[in-house]
Amino acid sequence: MSKDRLIIFDTTLRDGEQSPGATMDRDEKLRIARALERLKVDVIEAGFAIASQGDFESVKAIAETIKDSTVCSLARAKDADIDRAGEALKNAASGRIHTFIATSPIHMQHKLRMQPDDVVEAAVKAVKYARNLCADVEFSCEDAGRSEIDFLCRIIEKVIDAGARTINIPDTVGYAIPEQFGHTIGQLIERIPNSHKAVFSVHCHNDLGLAVANSLAAVLNGARQVECTINGLGERAGNASLEEIVMAVRTRGDLFPVETRIDTTGIVPASRLVSTITGFPVQPNKAIVGANAFAHESGIHQDGVLKHRETYEIMRAEDVGWNTNRMVLGKHSGRAAFRARLEELGISFDTNEALNDTFQRFKDLADKKHEVFDEDLQALVSDVKKAAEDERYKLVLLDVASKTGETPEARVVLNVDGSEVEASCEGAGPVDATFRAIEQIAQSDSMLQLYSVNAITSGTDSQGEVTVRLERGGRIVNGHGADTDIITASAKAYLDALNHIAAGVPRAHPQAADV
Structure with missing residues (x-):
C-alpha cells in the first residue's frame, strides 16, 4: 500500500534565525540552503524579504541558487511585503510566497486591532495579490493554536477559494497539547468544504516541549506538511526539530501513513553545519544528533547491543549520518x-x-x-x-599568563578601525582576563550573558568552539570563534560579538507592527 508524501518545510533560515543572536549573513545562509537541498528538503523558507535589505538579498541569492527544493519567502498580509517577496523569488526554479495574518481573539484585538470580518478580508486580498506574483501561495493563521475553530473554518475556506494551496495551522506560542491539536487538524479538514483543494500544514513551537509531539499528532490527523528546523532552532524554546520528525515517521512506519523524501544520511552533517554557523551547540543528549544519541554506558545495554543491535537501538547511527560521508584530510593533503x-x-x-x-x-x-x-x-x-570582512575589531596578538596560585593576566593587541591598540588586564581566570582586556579597548558597555565551550571533534587536539552572547541596549548578539587554543577561540568569539554590535541595527521581526 503506497503512502502519502509528507512535505518537509524547513524554516531554519527564517524562524530559526529569530533565535536571539542567531542572525546569519548571506553566505552562511547559502551554505545552509545548499545543505538543505542535499538533504532533499521539499521547501526552504529562506527569509522574510521585507525585513531588511540583507534578508532580501539572501532570499534572492538562495532562490537563484537552489534548483531541487522550493524556495519560500514570508510576507505579512500587506501588498508591500508580498511585492518584496515576489521580487526576491522571481528567478526561483520553484518559488512560494508564504503570507500570514493573526486569527486568535487576543491577537486580533490587541495586536492587529481589527475586527474578524476585516481580518478575513485582508487575508483573502493578500492571497489573491500573491497569486498574481507566484502560483504557489501558502497562507498561515498566526496563533491558530489559540484561535476559535469556527473562525478558522471560515477564514480558511475563503483563502482556499482565493487560491491558497497550502494552509498552515501554527501553534505560534507553543500552547497546544497533542491530542487536542491533532483533533483540531482533523476537524478543520472534515468541516471545511474545500479542504481537499489544499495541503494542510503545521508549524509548532516548543514552549511546553511538545512541538514534535504536536506535529506528529497533526500528521496522524491529516496534515501533510510539517514546518520544522534543524536542531529545533527557533525563537524562545525553538521549533519542531526536523531530524526528530523525519526519523519518527521513518522509524514508526507501522503507525504513520506517510513517508518523506529526506536523505537521512545528511542529517548529522546539516546539524553540525547549523550549529557551527549559528554558534548554538547541540546538547549531548539531543535526540538523533546529540553526541550521546547512540552511546551506551550501561553494561546491560552494551551487552545487549553487542549481541543484537536492535535490543537497545531503534535506528542505525549510520542512517542519520554518524561516521559516514567524511573524508579525513591531513597536512599531506593537496x-x-x-x-x-x-x-x-x-x-x-x-x-x-x-x-x-x-x-x-x-x-x-x-x-x-x-x-x-x-x-x-x-x-x-x-x-x-x-x-575577510570589513570588521571593526580584529585580533592581532594575545599573550596570556596563568600559573597556579597567581592571578592570570592577559595582554591583547587589537586592530580597531585600522589602528593597533593594546591593553593588559588581570582576571579571575585567563578567559576573564582576556575579555576584560578586550573591553578595556572596546568600551562597548555590553553585558556578557552566555559563555559556552564545545569541542568540534573528539580528541585533545580538537578545535574548541566558543559561543559568546552579549547584550547592549536591549540588543542580543552571539559571537562565535574556533581554535585549537581555547583562549584564542574565546577572544575570537568575543570580538565576533562586538563586530555584530558594531555592524548596526538588527533585522526586523516578522511579527513587528511596522517594518
Missing part, C-alpha cells in the same frame, strides 16, 4: 582534495585569493591536528570569511 571536499560540503569562494587563504589556514590547522574533519573545515571557512 589543494585538489581540499577543494573537492569543500565543494562536496557546498562551500565555494568568489576568488582564488580567498581559496588560497583558506587552504593556507587549513595547512596551519593540519600542523596542529593530525586529522582535519568536515566540522573543522566548516569552522575554518566561517573564520576565514569573517576575517
Whole structure:
C-alpha cells in the first residue's frame, strides 16, 4: 500500500534565525540552503524579504541558487511585503510566497486591532495579490493554536477559494497539547468544504516541549506538511526539530501513513553545519544528533547491543549520518582534495585569493591536528570569511599568563578601525582576563550573558568552539570563534560579538507592527 508524501518545510533560515543572536549573513545562509537541498528538503523558507535589505538579498541569492527544493519567502498580509517577496523569488526554479495574518481573539484585538470580518478580508486580498506574483501561495493563521475553530473554518475556506494551496495551522506560542491539536487538524479538514483543494500544514513551537509531539499528532490527523528546523532552532524554546520528525515517521512506519523524501544520511552533517554557523551547540543528549544519541554506558545495554543491535537501538547511527560521508584530510593533503571536499560540503569562494587563504589556514590547522574533519573545515571557512570582512575589531596578538596560585593576566593587541591598540588586564581566570582586556579597548558597555565551550571533534587536539552572547541596549548578539587554543577561540568569539554590535541595527521581526 503506497503512502502519502509528507512535505518537509524547513524554516531554519527564517524562524530559526529569530533565535536571539542567531542572525546569519548571506553566505552562511547559502551554505545552509545548499545543505538543505542535499538533504532533499521539499521547501526552504529562506527569509522574510521585507525585513531588511540583507534578508532580501539572501532570499534572492538562495532562490537563484537552489534548483531541487522550493524556495519560500514570508510576507505579512500587506501588498508591500508580498511585492518584496515576489521580487526576491522571481528567478526561483520553484518559488512560494508564504503570507500570514493573526486569527486568535487576543491577537486580533490587541495586536492587529481589527475586527474578524476585516481580518478575513485582508487575508483573502493578500492571497489573491500573491497569486498574481507566484502560483504557489501558502497562507498561515498566526496563533491558530489559540484561535476559535469556527473562525478558522471560515477564514480558511475563503483563502482556499482565493487560491491558497497550502494552509498552515501554527501553534505560534507553543500552547497546544497533542491530542487536542491533532483533533483540531482533523476537524478543520472534515468541516471545511474545500479542504481537499489544499495541503494542510503545521508549524509548532516548543514552549511546553511538545512541538514534535504536536506535529506528529497533526500528521496522524491529516496534515501533510510539517514546518520544522534543524536542531529545533527557533525563537524562545525553538521549533519542531526536523531530524526528530523525519526519523519518527521513518522509524514508526507501522503507525504513520506517510513517508518523506529526506536523505537521512545528511542529517548529522546539516546539524553540525547549523550549529557551527549559528554558534548554538547541540546538547549531548539531543535526540538523533546529540553526541550521546547512540552511546551506551550501561553494561546491560552494551551487552545487549553487542549481541543484537536492535535490543537497545531503534535506528542505525549510520542512517542519520554518524561516521559516514567524511573524508579525513591531513597536512599531506593537496589543494585538489581540499577543494573537492569543500565543494562536496557546498562551500565555494568568489576568488582564488580567498581559496588560497583558506587552504593556507587549513595547512596551519593540519600542523596542529593530525586529522582535519568536515566540522573543522566548516569552522575554518566561517573564520576565514569573517576575517575577510570589513570588521571593526580584529585580533592581532594575545599573550596570556596563568600559573597556579597567581592571578592570570592577559595582554591583547587589537586592530580597531585600522589602528593597533593594546591593553593588559588581570582576571579571575585567563578567559576573564582576556575579555576584560578586550573591553578595556572596546568600551562597548555590553553585558556578557552566555559563555559556552564545545569541542568540534573528539580528541585533545580538537578545535574548541566558543559561543559568546552579549547584550547592549536591549540588543542580543552571539559571537562565535574556533581554535585549537581555547583562549584564542574565546577572544575570537568575543570580538565576533562586538563586530555584530558594531555592524548596526538588527533585522526586523516578522511579527513587528511596522517594518
